[in-house]
Amino acid sequence: MEQKDKVLILTEETSTNTWRKTRNLLLLQLKLWIDALRDFALMPIGFVCYLMDLFSDSKDDHHWNRLMKWGRQSDHHINLFQHKSFDKKKSVTVDDLADIVEDVLKKDVKNSQSTQQLVETIKQRVKTQFRQD
Structure with missing residues (x-):
């Protein structure tokens, strides 16, 4: 065979x-x-x-x-x-942060942003998604 x-x-x-x-x-x-x-x-x-x-x-x-x-x-x-x-509970978890970082990296790395811009985008997403009203 x-x-x-x-x-x-x-x-x-x-x-x-x-x-x-x-x-x-x-x-x-x-x-x-x-x-x-x-x-x-x-x-x-x-x-x-x-x-x-x-x-x-x-x-x-x-x-x-x-x-x-x-x-x-x-x-x-x-x-x-x-x-x-x-x-x-409405608390931010490591899973939530990982999802945000992964999403930003998938979308914004293609746009060739600098590392500083990526970090700022991640910070902004965390602030808007988990704003304490």
Whole structure:
């Protein structure tokens, strides 16, 4: 039997599917890094909050509770595992920012804008899309 060389033909559908999978992997890696940096920063901050509450005159855990609230809010922004319940909240997530950056790069790189113009376009899109009314 004669074995023919297989030729890989990339259709637009295959290319789109490959990009979607690659994008999901890269986005997960970015979110894991952001989550790890946040956790690393929270270690000493948690200790400081504990000490501040321990030596305060108040009986409540004001600093600790604020830290926990901030941690929950940052979970919504990172949205590491794409919780659907987080979508109901009107907070900007890493996914939202990635969508904006990808969209701007797809459209505006073709127009050969400078890097500074691209960054300004991204900032403007974020401001208009997530304006707090």
